[in-house]
Amino acid sequence: MLMQIAEPGQSTTKEACKQRVVGIDLGTTNSLVAYVADSSPAVIEGEDGALLPSVVHYAKDGVVLVGKAAEAMALEFPRETLTSVKRLIGRGLTDLASIRGMLPYELEGDDRAVTVRIEGRSISPVEVSAEVLRELKKRAEASLGGPIEGAVITVPAYFDDAQRQATRDAGRLAGLEVMRLLAEPTAAAVAYGLDRGAAGKYAVYDLGGGTFDISILKLVDGVFEVKATGGDSALGGDDLDRAIASGITNGAVEIAPRGLVAQTLREARRVKHALTDAETVEFYLNVASPAHVRAEVIGGSPGVTIVHELITANADRMHTICGEVIASAVGKLNSDATTCVRCIGAAGVFARTITRADLAGFAAPLLERTAKACRRVLKDAELEKTELDGVILVGGSTRSPVVRSFVEGLFGKPPLSDLDPEQVVALGAAVQADVLAGGQHNVTLLDVIPLSLGVEMMGGVVEKLIHRNTTIPAGATQTFTTYADNQTGFDIHVVQGERETVDTCRSLARFTLRGLPPLIAGMLRIEITFLIDADGLLKVMAKELTTGMSAEVEVKPSYGLSDEEVERMLIESFDHAEDDLAKRNLVVERVEANRILQATRGAFESDAKLFEDPEVGVDVRTAGEAAMKSLEIAVAGEDHLAIRHGIEALDLATKPFAQARMNRAITAGFQGVSLDDAEKKIGR
């Protein structure tokens, strides 16, 4: 290596004017900033401690409040106080359909990007996040006594390109030079590796406010190698709050009016936190206004009316109100329609005693989803859980004893939380910022792509070029050929996902290699190359090897791919792994069989006189035709092995004929006729 690299410890000039660079954990619920002082990272405290609530309040007079001050406004101004915007960043309206109804503020926008409607103006989640980042920047500058020159901002390992790009934009908007976006679990591992000297194989279980990541890393002598990563990018503390609220109200909150939802969720979160220290807590709601009533027709048996009551204290009053709403809902229906109506109302006091066991029950389905992701990642990393040296807890949600005991049960060992799970990500990010600025730490991060990349093949199956969990930067080259004779264009469809068929993967880009020489199927050699850089961005190149014709395209690998899609695609791919394989095999064999049938039939026709050759004979024709018939029957069926056997039988039956044709082609070649012409002569 002759490149000039500042060797660790030799960068004396840099030390003298050490850059002011920070690590920022931009969280769903809380954010914080850290800095490497002498050699170890430390969190920079604000007036109210290290954690800055990721809450922004837009007041009517144009004043913007961030953090605790904004949080204090949430009850009074739910629509002007934005929480959990990390769930919105880089997302489109359709991505957010499932949580839209549970948000206290109004969403607008299109399928590519959402905005929030506040006081007649539209505010992008990027702007909201930038407010949070600006606040952290201010805090860091005050503490470090000068302008911040660069920042590493962390993102969930499962964040897609649009979400990463939007996060980067928020950094820029806040006036930060974003040096790198770093995966949160990786950052946490860095902090443990340095501070605790952790070495070996670790699982990082990161359950935050809105996302769940699970990564398995190997830590050796300054190298942090991500072995596998996975997660559930729409699963976090917010969802736990929802599960609690839904469980306590017996599902009623799901159809409650917006204001009541916000109030119930807040109480659910309070109860969840209180259960960290207490064994039992009272869930208590006092709803002053009886106007919180909503009814909806949900279908069901004719004439059946279901009344869901959130609050029973003032039952008579509730029934009166609900009755009116139901009557008007039913009145809108035709007499023969099914009329099942759910009604939710609230007035007065609603109180329930909640135990840790209740909480565990409400959380169980969500935690089971994390367990599934964990098992999958262990399998991807080819590790048994007993081989892990430790499990690291990250994210505010892992403070809960319910979550901790679940993780302990899952991995069979008590998880590590000696570094504050809410600070550890920012600490690791600070170290990485220091490394990028030429600092002293001996840290090399080897990260991976979270989802496989491939191209569409004939019949709609996917050929993966780069598999998920491949270390980046990465590259792959594969050669393809044409399917039809005289095909002059070659479509290249780049997709991402784990399933075997193209309709179940995410489409990333399409491009065409044109002007190919018209040759028989299978003659052309088209080489496709995928290149992924250190930021996970994909570039695709295609080249026809005999003519040298080429085309290339830059692809942002997961642009617009929603988290739910990432998740859904992964889950489905595992649920349908066997289906897919069979389906794929069947498609591949059918395509192959039809191609061979067509070619054989054509050759039999055009070269019928070859059967007069004693080396071949008419028996070959009879046998070949019989084999074609059986193959046709197999193609009509569903058994890919039968098709494969049919192809082999046909191959065997027509061998003498094929041999005779080949001999003639070769003879033609020796006589100075191009192979192409020879093929034409022999009837292709």
Next chain:
Amino acid sequence: MVSPSTSEAKRVSAGAPDAFGLLGLEPCYAIDADTLEKAFFERAKQLHPDRFAQAPVAERVAALSKSRALNDAYQLLKKPAPRAEYLLARYGIVIGDNERIDPALIMELLEEREELAEARHAGKLVLVEKLQASMKARRKAAFERIGVLFAAGERGENLAAIKAQLILLRYVERYLEECDSALDED
């Protein structure tokens, strides 16, 4: 004329022309995973793009492509099956997507698949686990056999026998995938 696999993509032995060389190692099947990892980590530290964050553009680009080639080489060599395939490819022996396999063995494998499918449909997960364990043992034996064959010398008949083992391993892997999906269902 009837040539299977023309409509299929043909795998080109991945990018690295000299995967072992990139890692500073002699071509060898029986390489210890720790040795391989150590060689990779040492070089990854030197070449990682993060180390060149402050370097001129040309150096950053060069580091990126070297780093990529190194990662590809490691990816190729770290698992025994692709490593063996890579070693065979040096002798021009390539395993296609539709390799022929001894018909008797096909019958045996089909019967085993059937047995697994029956166990799966009957929900006999304990049996599935048992079948999985025995197939894993078979996988282990195949890799051991490959190791013995490589050690015996990279000659014609040994290479052919290695190829046969690798083809068998593809069936074994599919079988094991099916076991996983059966056990994952609940």
